[in-house]
Amino acid sequence: MKKIISLIVAMLMLVAIFAACGSEETPDTSTSTSDETVAGPFDDVEPLDEEVDIRVATLSGLNFGIIPYLIDELGGFEKANINFDGVGQVYGNGSTLIEAASSWDVGTSGLGGMMTGTISKGCIQTALTNKVDGGTFFWAQKDSAIAQAGISNIGGTKEMYGTAAEWKGQEIYYPKGTTLHYVLATALGKMGLTLEDVKSTQMDVASVNTALRAGTCQVGGTWGSLSFASDMTELFVPVVSAMDVGCPLPAAMYWNPTFYAEHYDAVVKFVELYFRAVDWIYENEDNARQFLDVWDAWNIDNGINVAPEVNAKYLIDAESRFYSLKESYDFFKQTVTASDGTSMTGYELQTYEPLNFLVSVGSFKEDSLATFLDDKCKGDAVIDVYENLFQGRDTYGSGIAWLDDFEY
Numbered sequence: 001m002k003k004i005i006s007l008i009v010a011m012l013m014l015v016a017i018f019a020a021c022g023s024e025e026t027p028d029t030s031t032s033t034s035d036e037t038v039a040g041p042f043d044d045v046e047p048l049d050e051e052v053d054i055r056v057a058t059l060s061g062l063n064f065g066i067i068p069y070l071i072d073e074l075g076g077f078e079k080a081n082i083n084f085d086g087v088g089q090v091y092g093n094g095s096t097l098i099e100a101a102s103s104w105d106v107g108t109s110g111l112g113g114m115m116t117g118t119i120s121k122g123c124i125q126t127a128l129t130n131k132v133d134g135g136t137f138f139w140a141q142k143d144s145a146i147a148q149a150g151i152s153n154i155g156g157t158k159e160m161y162g163t164a165a166e167w168k169g170q171e172i173y174y175p176k177g178t179t180l181h182y183v184l185a186t187a188l189g190k191m192g193l194t195l196e197d198v199k200s201t202q203m204d205v206a207s208v209n210t211a212l213r214a215g216t217c218q219v220g221g222t223w224g225s226l227s228f229a230s231d232m233t234e235l236f237v238p239v240v241s242a243m244d245v246g247c248p249l250p251a252a253m254y255w256n257p258t259f260y261a262e263h264y265d266a267v268v269k270f271v272e273l274y275f276r277a278v279d280w281i282y283e284n285e286d287n288a289r290q291f292l293d294v295w296d297a298w299n300i301d302n303g304i305n306v307a308p309e310v311n312a313k314y315l316i317d318a319e320s321r322f323y324s325l326k327e328s329y330d331f332f333k334q335t336v337t338a339s340d341g342t343s344m345t346g347y348e349l350q351t352y353e354p355l356n357f358l359v360s361v362g363s364f365k366e367d368s369l370a371t372f373l374d375d376k377c378k379g380d381a382v383i384d385v386y387e388n389l390f391q392g393r394d395t396y397g398s399g400i401a402w403l404d405d406f407e408y
Helices: 002-023 063-073 076-080 094-099 111-120 145-149 179-190 205-214 257-262 264-281 285-301 308-316 325-333 346-360 368-373 380-388 401-405
Strands: 056-059 089-091 106-109 124-131 137-141 171-174 199-202 219-222 236-241 250-255 335-337 343-345
Touching: 056 063, 056 094, 063 076, 063 106, 063 124, 063 264, 063 285, 076 264, 089 094, 094 106, 094 111, 106 111, 111 124, 111 179, 111 250, 111 346, 111 368, 124 257, 124 264, 124 325, 124 346, 124 380, 137 145, 137 179, 145 236, 171 179, 171 205, 179 219, 179 236, 179 346, 205 219, 250 257, 250 264, 250 346, 257 264, 264 285, 264 325, 264 380, 285 308, 325 343, 325 346, 325 380, 335 346, 343 346, 346 368
Parallel strands: 056 089, 056 106, 171 199, 171 219
Antiparallel strands: 106 250, 124 250, 137 219, 137 236, 335 343
């Protein structure tokens, strides 16, 4: 009996020993990634010697407006020693943004703000931010005479509908003194008409969109997200587009002249951060989706009702994409001759030609052209960044394979 008990005790001891051995932790031979850091767009950014406050102003809902918020979300301002309140000043149109120019340091908008800001407020343009050509259209009701006439191919166009016969006397709704004004006059000119041959009715683009949908206007102009709405081409016919009639339409970054003079180092740093962030977006699909998430949240915060997939079109559409740093750099390095024989940089030409037209129709005073050319477009910051700090892709208009099938 004692032998049996001794045997049982021995077996229990062996079981306990094996159990103890089995519970010992096996050394982890895998490589831990907890301490590794993923490269970010601002890892190589050198901070300013002293913290600088930058008051940012932009227009709601647009792709150039969201970039400062993306920079903030990714930690760029903190890394650069720039204080941004994370809210900024968001305006509904370029006119109100420019009227408030004394309350901000840097603004972004399309051509209307670019022209008015430099001429009336002395703002300094420093870089092109993105193209807005691809979202600038005049639309017609499907049963209108212009739409029914079909594509005319007048003046080398490929997508313009109708001829002088259908357009003459037509009432057209659009905001006067804007890029749509410029596009319409150019299109009419290709048909041998002028603005005197049509009835122009003043209306902001949001109201034009509403009037088209209500059927209270036959022909009207829109831009931006309104043009990208998924049902626009189902409901209406795009009878004129900016690109088709040869009207390149940029948006730009410009500065309060006092801030530019007193904090040039911060201007350079902001330009660097801006284009590092844009370049980061185009690196891969994950970055693009994160950008669009930030954009969607920003729209919601500002009461902008735009479907997220509409925002994605600003990346996909080559004529609505961001400009690269190199493209602004190249524009500043070019010397060109405008249509009136005036010599200037390629950068200045982007604003000068539409401004020249708007002067001719009385939207700006005669001396506006001279005022604009009086050192209002400075390439120093772009050149400093490109030659010394960061370059990025040459362009975002081609060579990005993942964009071909990108959906959001």
